[in-house]
Amino acid sequence: MRVAGILLVEDDPSVRTALELALARQGHSVTSYATGEEALDHIRSRRPEIAILDVMLPGIDGVEVCRRIRKLDQLPVILLTARGDDLDVVVGLEAGADDYVVKPVEPRVLDARIRAVLRRAESAASDRITFGELMIDRGALKVALAGKEIHLTPTELRLLLELVRHPGQVLNRRYLLRAVWDHTHVADSRLVDACVQRVRAKIEPRPAEPVFIHTVRGFGYRFSPP
Amino acid sequence: MRVAGILLVEDDPSVRTALELALARQGHSVTSYATGEEALDHIRSRRPEIAILDVMLPGIDGVEVCRRIRKLDQLPVILLTARGDDLDVVVGLEAGADDYVVKPVEPRVLDARIRAVLRRAESAASDRITFGELMIDRGALKVALAGKEIHLTPTELRLLLELVRHPGQVLNRRYLLRAVWDHTHVADSRLVDACVQRVRAKIEPRPAEPVFIHTVRGFGYRFSPP
DNA sequence: AGGGCGCGTCACAGTTTTATGACACAACCC
């Protein structure tokens, strides 16, 4: 059975607990928060596969959380709302939600929706992408250079995927530490550098003059296709 | 739903019509041509968001069309080819294609590829500002003058970004020292001047008569676009 | 015109940042 890391945001404690329990019973692993702020704070380190957001939240509402998630990520989002607020549906979908579920919801229905959204997201995102000679298959988690498959270790792969997710953008070490490792590390560390070197040694035809992962002195690293 | 203006080049009428229909059904707007010449003739006026090119074409083949498109534009390109011609893949990617799809292709798969390529192109193009000939990409931390990339050191870049953040405003040295450096430096030194000078040497076409960073005697410096 | 002052310029050595390879330890797999 496919299992997903779910980020749940719901302010009503009884609803939250009930959903958490139901989803856990379906085999999902759930992390939940009562407010959008908390969720946004932790989204990078927890790296969920899908977010389920109540629309009515204290502080930042679910639609706004969705909008912000979309700015950072392709993360699929399902919005939860009380029955029959049509306006919400339009706003929610405009904010980039993948699906919309009306409360109260049967756990099995929610589970089906989650799987549908994940399947869709997967088929859209799992296609391999190519940057010149480099092919990355995010579905199969495989990397190939000039048609030859290359073995990357888990950490190396996470690092590469993180860089590739933001092509052309400079990502600093702190960000990478939080995104790829679990921010449980000291701030000053050459860890990122070391891992970048390892990835370069594998994917760069000439590691001393990298064409994919560029060093931006004083700031971080940037993945940009040749 | 996101909709794209697609330029399709395919010589086989039945395949062309089928693809056109399928893509239109996914919500895209499609313009199609049977030959590369026609496509290149019209590419400027139609301004598509993405090109889908069959590799085997009478006259100029798809790879060559791709190469020529790349000379004029950043336009994303997906190549279509018959199954299993590995050589084509390499040549195609060398010509600068963004992705490569083997015929026959499921419309949904092609659609997913299109969206993936567009998403990538979009996120790569964000966060830039231009002042006349000067282009500053804050995401990629790149600066270019008249299309030519210019290397700025970290401090130079931070200084330029700080100035650019307040276009038209005069920023004094004390402010700049605190914003760009770590206010751990002596207030009176030629530090800021020296750095401004270094930036000017790189971005000003005629450093003696600056058009971007102006000196305001007695107060500080002002960035104002020409 | 003369003086005062602010600014531009420059070279370079000390400092900071990154690359690289070695190594130790942990996790994992027979």
Added chain:
DNA sequence: GGGTTGTGTCATAAAACTGTGACGCGCCCT
């Protein structure tokens, strides 16, 4: 248990960056 692989840390080398201060010029004021 013995070997293999993955990962974080460190030492060192190499490269790049930057502060400094002296000097000269030109602007501005009287």
